[in-house]
Amino acid sequence: HRVVCDKMVGETEGTGIVHIAPGCGAEDFEVHKAQGIGIVDPVDEAGRYLDGFGQLTGMSVTDVAPIVYESLREKGYLVKKEKLEHRYPVCWRCGDELIFRLVDEWFIRSDALRKRLIEAARTVNWIPDYMGRRMEDWLNNMQDWCISRRRFWGLPLPFYYCSDCGHITMVGSKSELAKLAGLSIERLPELHRPWIDAVPIKCEKCGGEAVRTKDVGDCWMDAGIVPFSTLKYKEDREFWQKWFPAEFICEMREQIRLWFYSMLFMSVTLEGRSPYENVLIYEKVFDEHGEPMHRARRNVIWFDEAVDKMGADIMRWLFASQNTAYNISFGYGPGKEIKRKLLTFWNAYSFFMTYASLDQPDVVLTDAPADGLAELDRWVLSRLHTVIHGATEAYERYNAMSVVKQVEAFFDDLSNWYIRRNRRRFWRATSDTDKQAAYQTLYTVLTEVTKLIAPIVPFLAEEIYQNLVVSVHPDAPRSVHLADFPKANMELVDASLEADAAVAKRIVSLGLSARNKAGIKVRQPLGKMLVRLESDDERGGLERFMADILDELNVKTIKVVDSLQDVAEPVVRFNLKLVGPRLGAKLVEARRVLESERSRVYDSAIKGGLVSLTVDGEKLSFEPSELVLGLEGREGYSVAATGALAVALDTTLDEELMVEGMVRELVRHVQVMRKDAGFNVEDRIDLYVACDDQVRSRIEQRIGFL
Known part of the structure; x- marks a missing residue:
């Protein structure tokens, strides 16, 4: 035996001594090269011991441990026998243990x-x-x-060895192979194994027969x-x-x-x-639960299956919506959410097609605004060109996730604000300049967005483009993928208008949340809503879109107040994940102090300032993020807030409000019946209502609403 020193063995782990097998380990092989140690290669390609190893000959390396133990014991060399757990390589496919073996490669x-x-x-x-x-x-x-790889399938390596002189010829082309082989290689089914192996060539050095190495290429x-x-x-x-x-x-x-x-x-x-x-x-693609996909786990989703089940465009949008710096989640659950988001845009397109098929508006392919634009038209065009600008920059930076987020936000603006607030313009029986402007604006928005999303959802974009553009404009490019990419017209961007609309949407969102907390549907009108603004800058948005906010929330009046303390109680708690470890044993006392000073703490925190509390004689400061803030409505009010912006709905219902709510509920039932009966939008019907005299009187008072 020979003992050598090497850095591969440390002093802090194990005995500081290790045996080496240069024929069975990469690190050991490096020691062999540095120290000139001989190599013993004891096993064949199947992992079985070669001749000359006694009773181990022919046995698999995984089966010989008991025999080795027994041999050592019989010879008196076995000092101790125990099992140790350590990391060991296994086959990625079947999980069997692997061994290292020295072989000749290229x-x-x-x-x-x-x-x-x-x-x-x-x-x-x-x-x-x-x-x-x-x-x-x-x-x-x-x-x-x-x-080189020792496999059957693969690109055959073009190295031919001459056993007569030892020269290696490398063949560089089919014509060179045919020349050196002295025959036509066209008769071979293909230039892969086993056919290529049966074609020797003439050694370019001695003229002897050279045979191709059996290895295939990486x-x-x-x-x-x-x-x-x-x-x-x-x-x-x-x-x-x-x-x-x-x-x-x-x-x-x-x-x-x-x-x-x-x-x-x-x-x-x-x-x-x-x-x-x-x-x-x-990074890697995992399943929707964040787990690696493996056949053994039965969580693998094959491409063909996914395309049939969720569609290629949904798959593409799902992938594009995620941050590539992290593992990507893929599954049918997230696919359903993507489908819901894309349906928002599809429904906007469907809305246009439904009413345009009735009115046959004269719409043109242009990014110039139509005449007589309403404020909402100017707003949606401003949002469109803001998104085109932002998405184009994101595309150029290869940031598909940013494109998706911006476009999804616009989908919501288009469907749940522009179209929702404009439906009556399309429903109007007569055609006028205002109705034409609405059609042209929506048409422009739909066509431009279709071109904007085409790189991510090519099939959906093509379907919409063919119906919106090609079917009515025969001179237009025959495919969305041949059309010019949209360009942002910054002259149409009105940042002030967008900011005001964003305020209005936030107020509406809070109002709907307050209704939901109270269990009162939007069809039921309410008398009053109080609004506490985050800053004076928001007052312009509230006043500018007052009519829209009132209509969306179905309330009669809105009043701006400086404080909601008369109608709501502040709720303040610690964010335990952030402050729990810092407070430790003081948490109980800190909670008591926080509760006793919650009004002051709340007012300070919603303004973004530090909050100070004296706990057990020690002054402690807390960031607003370290607190959980909320408002709880007093009797007769339902409250919702985000930051300093808050709304309080008066949930008191008088007789007049209840009657109006009943009539609105009747309208909803009639609409459901129309749909169930298969009526189209343009169909006019006769409506009969069976009711008592009191209900009849209430309905007759609001017959115009019906």
Whole structure:
């Protein structure tokens, strides 16, 4: 035996002594090269011991441990026997234990290219940018590239060995192979195993017979040569230069050491430059619960199944909506949520098609505003061009998630504010300038958004474009993907108008939340709502859209107040995740002090200021984020708040409000009956109501509403 020193063995773990087997371990092999230690390679490719190893001969390495133990015991060498748990490599597919074994392989020496590879990688726009540093780390630590694989399937390596003189011939093309083989290779079904193995060639050195190595190539060699093999690199350089380098590629992070690396290696070797300009890299794709997909877990979703079940566009929007810096979740649950969001836009399109088919408005393809625009028209066009501007910038930065978030917010604005607030303009029986302006505005919005989302949802966008544009404008580009991408017209952007509408929408959202807390449907009118504004800047939005807010919330009056203390009690609690560890044993006393000073604490926190409390003689300060703030309505009021903006609905119902609510409920039932009966929007019906005299009197008072 021979004992050597090496840094692979440490003093802090184990005995500080370890046996080595240079034929069965990478680190051990490096020690062999440094120390000149002999190599013993005891097992064959199946992991069975070779001849010459006594009773172990022919046995699998996983079965010999008991025999080795017994042999050591019989010889008096066994000091102790115990089981130790440690990390060990296993097959990724079946889970069987693996062993390392020294074999001869084919390598490409890589060190000479290292500097040039790093320089080429630095010219690439990596998204996220830290992925560029990962690539550089890989290049700094890369070893010689092992390009051979001992498999049947794969790209046959073109290395032919002559047993007579030992010369190796490398064949570079089909024509060269045919020439050296002295026969036509067209008769071969394909240039893969087993057919290629039956074709020897003439040794270019001695004229003897040379036979191809049985190894096949690393699959990433084949993938890495794609920028050259598929673009007529050798046949038509002008054509190749037109398409090289690629402007954009996208794959998961493992491709840094695989596909991205192999392409970079090939390109730098052949052309001295990177084969791509922009690389978007994402993390792994997990199931919707954040778990890796494996057959054994039965949580794998195959592409074909997903396309049939949820649709390609929903899959694309789902992927595009997520941050590529984190693992991507995929599943039918999130797919349903994406479908709901896309249906919001589809329903807006359907609304237009339904009423346009009745009125046949004269709409044109233009991004110029129509004449006689209402304030909501100007608002939605302003929002449109704000989104086009923001989404275009996000596209250019390859930030699909930002595009999706901006567009989804616009979907909501379009459907739940613009169309909802404008329905009566489309319902109007007569056609006038105002109705035409509404049609033209909505048409412009739909066509521009369709083009904006086409890169992410190409099939949905094409369907809408064909119906909205091609069917009525035969001279227009025949596909949405051939149309010009929308351009933001910043002259149509009105930041003040957008800010005011955002205030109105926030107030409406809080009002609906307050109704929901009280269990009062929107159909039931209420007499009054109090509003506490966050700042005076919001007053303009409230006043500008007062009529819309009143109508959306179905309240008679709105009053702005400085405080809601007469109708609501402040609720203040600690955010225990943030302050629990800091307070520790003082938490109970701190809660008591907080409750006793909740009004002062609430008023200070909603203004964004620090909150001070004296707990057990110690003055403590808290950020607003360390507190949970709320309002609880007093008797007769329902309250909702976000930050300092709050609303309080007076839930008291008098006789007149109850009657109006009853009539609105009757209208809802009639609408449901129309739908169930299959009536179209334009169908006029006779309505009969069976009721007592009191209800009849109430209905007759509001017959115009019906």
